[in-house]
Amino acid sequence: MMTHWPILVVDDEEVMRESLAAWLREDGYTVDTATSGAEALDKARSLDYAIYFVDLKMPGGIDGIETMMEVRKIHPEASIIIVTAYATVDTAITAMKEGAQEYIVKPCNPEEISLLVGRIIKVKNLQRENTILRKKLTKQYRFHDIISKSPAMLKIFDLVRDVASLRSTVLIQGESGTGKELIARAIHFSGDRTNKPFVGVSCAALAETLLESELFGHEKGSFTGAVSQRMGKFEMANGGTIFLDEIGDISSKLQMDLLRILQERTFYRVGGTEELEVDVRVIAATNVDLARAVREGKFRDDLYYRLNVISIHIPPLRERKEDIPLLVETFIERLVHELGKEVTGVSEGALRILMNYDWPGNVRELENAVERAIVTAKAKLITEEDCAFIGSSPSGEAEKWNVPTDMTLEQAENTIITATLKRTNGNISEAAGILGIDRSTLYDRIKKYNLPRQ
Amino acid sequence: MNAIVVGALGSIDDAVLAAIAGGLERAFHLPVRSMPPLQEPSFAYDAQRGQYSSVLVLRHLLEHVPESTIRLLGVTDRDLFIPMLSFVLGQAQLNGPGAVISLARLRQEFYGFPPDADVLRLRAVKEAVHEIGHTFGLTHCSDSTCPMSLSNTVRHVDAKGPELCSSCTSLFEERKPPLPTMNNRPRAAG
Secondary structure, eight states: OOTTSOEEEEOSOHHHHHHHHHHHHTTTOOEEEESSHHHHHHHHHHSOOSEEEEESOOSSSOOHHHHHHHHHHHOTTOEEEEEESSOOHHHHHHHHHTTOSEEEESSBOHHHHHHHHHHHHHHHHHHHHHHHHHHHHHHHTEETTEEOOOHHHHHHHHHHHHHTTSOOOEEEEOOTTSOHHHHHHHHHHHSTTTTSOEEEEETTSSOHHHHHHHHHEEOTTSSTTOOSOEEOHHHHTTTSEEEEETGGGOOHHHHHHHHHHHHHSEEEOBTOOSEEEOOOEEEEEESSOHHHHHHTTSSOHHHHHHHTTEEEEOOOGGGOGGGHHHHHHHHHHHHHHHHTOOOOEEOHHHHHHHHHSOOTTHHHHHHHHHHHHHHHOOSSEEOTGGGTTTTTSOOGGGGOOOOOTTOOHHHHHHHHHHHHHHHTTTOHHHHHHHHTSOHHHHHHHHHHHTOOOO | OOEEEEEEESOOOHHHHHHHHHHHHHHHOSOEEEEEEEOOOGGGEETTTTEEEHHHHHHHHHTTOOTTEEEEEEEESSOEEOTTBSOBSEEEOTTSSEEEEEOGGGSGGGGTSOOOHHHHHHHHHHHHHHHHHHHTTOOOOSOTTSTTSOOSSHHHHHHSOSSOOHHHHHHHHHHOSSOOOGGGSOOOOO
16 A cells, blocks of 8 residues: 555564564565665665664674665665664664664564654655645746746746737846846747747857857858858848847947847848848847946947837846745756756755855856756765855856956956955965965065955 | 364464354355364563564464465464564464464453453454455555554454455455465465
8 A cells, every 4th residue: 555665674683674574564565675784775776765674783794873874875865763672872862863763672562663654654745745746836937948936037927928929129137147048038939929030149259240240141252251141140030039148248330230220120231232121029138237338338328228128137046045946956857867867856955055055157057056966966865965066166157257447457456366365265375376476476465455365 | 175274372262263263254255164273382482572473483383284275374372572563463474375363462351351252252353354364465454444454452453343344355356366275385484
């Protein structure tokens, strides 16, 4: 009746082992036996037992406590019952400290064992039910490829649904890694352009001339290397959506070209004289504060207002931490297949680490961290140990510094030295090495800018 | 004729053995017969615990299987135990040939009450059906009135009836044919 919760009885004494196994089998459980800790570990590696009855004293090799500790490394979620004929407070404390679910002294009352096993199974059934419900919830909180249950994101989903079939331009703002492209895709695929192309362009990735050609295409011979006529992304996206990522980084010339295409719906290929017309919905995204860029004269205000018809601001992950467990679960579910690992979830301690970190690189950084933890995980659950790297090293894009152009050289030097000292916890030699200067120069600068050592 | 065989280990009241035989016949619709009593299980006595090892009793029982036996039930008056538990009311081999029950804790006098032969017979029948049910592959039943429900105390034994519930009956019927006699199957160790 309860065959899906297998039990392993580990005892070197045959009568003890077999009689307990037989007694549990009468209750309908699938029960295996092991004559030693080593055999138990072999069996634990090939089958995920729900409950282990482990005799404390086993001669030779590894004893009950060691067996339990090793089993817990393989299956942190397993319930381990330490069995002993010699009750001492010390061993009981050790057993419980090392993670035993129960510590029982034999012989014990049959009713006690029945209740104990029944109670553990009840908890396991609830945990399984909880997992199923959480999976259902994850589906409920999925909007296209975005997972969220935060009220701010749910409002965005509603807005996306409302504007999906409009032609209006959308400006998506948010930090790196918050999922701006996913929102853009969700808009496209929720609307009536879903069967038309969705074309993405990263405006920061290309030099100005290349980007111009990339967006609008070029005529043969229009510049060195233009050996044939080439269609631009706007033409490719005709009837559909063009997603202009990192729009805050484009040049003044391109800003003007874009403004024209947004106003007139027409453009010229680079080197071309023919005016081309397209029906394209523009969705732009940036991690730069465009309103500020406009105030500072770095971004055309007329283009800004054309782009900002519908404005979506995606909150950073640190402002919607309730999404972390859902996201982690989703990443694990997807990544275990790709990585060929048997990870099923995260331990409470690991989740605490994930929840406490601020994720400057947002969802992308979280996804990378989960992938790294899965790769290093030795058990079915990701443990605190697997997450130890989080927050201890620069996290790629999150640490990338966009150099402000309104800074003096001295201000920039001050900022860089302060950040480096913070990173090295005030270690002068290490900081000097990173900065590529000698220690005496670093001391001079610290004195000059009156910097704290950490 | 092939039958479930009931055998006493030491001296057991004939009326109790007859009640057990009748109860098994009604529950499983199979012929039941008795065998000559075996010796008291003194070999299984554990002086430290003052009880008898049910594993050793069962092993001994399986060394004395009569011809044409479908299942063998030993009945003892001694208090049985397995190392893990402070006592057992009986022990069976799940899907195996033999089982044993103890009358010690089924007696009213064990709990300080006057002897009651009727209560003892009724309890003995339920425990016999329970253990023989295990030998036919039946596991514990969630119906508390079915003799296959788990009983760790006489309170549980008294709460259940002697007849299998409909689902245990169906399971038993499914598993019943073919029923080789124990003499045609390999001997199992305890």
